[in-house]
Amino acid sequence: MSQELKAFVFCTGLLISLTIIFYLLVKRRLNEKHSIVWLSGVLVVLLVTINPSIVDKTAKAIGISYPPTLLFLFSTVVLLLIALYQSVQISSMQEKIRQLAQFSALQQPFIQAAATHERDHVHSNPTTADISAEAEEEGNLS
Amino acid sequence: MGKRVKKMNQYLIIIPTYNEAQNIGSVLQGILSLKLPVDILIINDGSTDHTFEVASNYPVVIVSHPINLGYGAALQTGYKYAAQHQYRGLIQFDADGQHDPSNLASILQTMENGNHDIVMGSRYLAAESTISSSWLKQSAVRFFRNLVYLTTRVRISDPTTGLRGISRNVFAYYAERDRFPADYPDADILIQMILRNYSITEVPALMRDRTAGISMHAGLRPIFYMMKVLISICTVLLRNRFEKKRGGVT
Numbered sequence: 001m002s003q004e005l006k007a008f009v010f011c012t013g014l015l016i017s018l019t020i021i022f023y024l025l026v027k028r029r030l031n032e033k034h035s036i037v038w039l040s041g042v043l044v045v046l047l048v049t050i051n052p053s054i055v056d057k058t059a060k061a062i063g064i065s066y067p068p069t070l071l072f073l074f075s076t077v078v079l080l081l082i083a084l085y086q087s088v089q090i091s092s093m094q095e096k097i098r099q100l101a102q103f104s105a106l107q108q109p110f111i112q113a114a115a116t117h118e119r120d121h122v123h124s125n126p127t128t129a130d131i132s133a134e135a136e137e138e139g140n141l142s
Numbered sequence: 143m144g145k146r147v148k149k150m151n152q153y154l155i156i157i158p159t160y161n162e163a164q165n166i167g168s169v170l171q172g173i174l175s176l177k178l179p180v181d182i183l184i185i186n187d188g189s190t191d192h193t194f195e196v197a198s199n200y201p202v203v204i205v206s207h208p209i210n211l212g213y214g215a216a217l218q219t220g221y222k223y224a225a226q227h228q229y230r231g232l233i234q235f236d237a238d239g240q241h242d243p244s245n246l247a248s249i250l251q252t253m254e255n256g257n258h259d260i261v262m263g264s265r266y267l268a269a270e271s272t273i274s275s276s277w278l279k280q281s282a283v284r285f286f287r288n289l290v291y292l293t294t295r296v297r298i299s300d301p302t303t304g305l306r307g308i309s310r311n312v313f314a315y316y317a318e319r320d321r322f323p324a325d326y327p328d329a330d331i332l333i334q335m336i337l338r339n340y341s342i343t344e345v346p347a348l349m350r351d352r353t354a355g356i357s358m359h360a361g362l363r364p365i366f367y368m369m370k371v372l373i374s375i376c377t378v379l380l381r382n383r384f385e386k387k388r389g390g391v392t
Binding site: 022026028032033039096103 | 208209320325366369370373374376377380381384
């Protein structure tokens with residue numbers, strides 16, 4: 001690969017990838033923390049693309065006779081790790097959802113008590129006796 | 143269940159708190175002893191220690207997240223509360239004892255007198271701060287300071303301070319969804335605030351040391367954090383450029 005071709009491939013690849021990733025970031029569809037992972041991935045892929053000899057040399061050093069299998073192995077491992085990490089995240093989120101749902105559910109008795117209180121006391125026009133009685137009750141509650 | 147505290151003042155101090163049972167008592171005592179015309183709100187961000195019990199002993203309002211959401215999310219809850227109760231302004235204060243309550247009076251005064259949307263307490267403007275930051279933290283602050291100046295031409299001496307007062311304009315905007323980060327609002331949010339034309343001023347503030355830092359010294363994490371903030375700043379700048387073209391305000 002000539003130097004010009006390498007530069008062209010690298011720049012074009014970077015431009016397209018950065019556009020996609022930053023589009024997602026600006027539209028708030030992707031987290032900044034996660035974008036680090038994808039940006040690093042882009043960088044690695046592009047560097048290997050313009051220096052295919054890296055794969056050959058590494059394969060030879062490890063003892064792999066057919067270098068492309070190293071590429072497949074590497075990408076499979078990376079994808080598996082990402083999937084594992086996402087499983088961990090999902091598990092954590094499921095637990096958080098449960099805590100939130102239970103918290104909401106436990107508010108219901110308080111809301112119902114307040115609604116009942118409203119219904120029982122805001123029925124007819126209150127007399128001054130009613131109002132001072134309610135004020136005393138409020139004072140006792142706090 | 144805790145004392146019922148109603149809104150009495152125009153200004154609110156919000157204190158995001160996560161597992162600060164040891165510090166929150168003295169922090170609250172320090173603020174209350176000044177008898178400032180402010181209400182105090184504790185946002186208990188899913189603490190697993192006795193933070194809630196300790197804070198309940200003081201005449202403050204406490205709201206508790208059922209799960210831990212992060213410093214930024216806790217701040218946003220404070221913004222939502224302040225918006226709901228129509229406060230004129232709020233002051234962000236840390237629960238770990240790093241902020242000295244004596245700074246509150248000057249921030250409050252600057253908010254009441256001036257026409258500033260944001261009043262930041264800068265540890266670099268005060269003469270006698272007892273801060274002994276590591277060179278790592280110092281260079282990080284310097285880095286963010288330069289970045290803020292490069293992107294906005296505004297000089298902020300302490301862009302990462304947690305001690306700041308903001309007006310209703312500002313917190314009402316950031317109380318809405320998708321407008322505020324959940325983890326830690328840093329120079330990226332500051333740059334966005336400047337680009338939104340909020341007027342910002344700094345006042346000198348006394349700060350004390352925190353024995354356990356915010357993971358600034360934890361191995362590789364600072365590098366990832368830096369990258370994250372840089373990406374965030376790029377996103378803020380891009381959003382500002384593209385959403386201005388469409389006529390909207392970011």
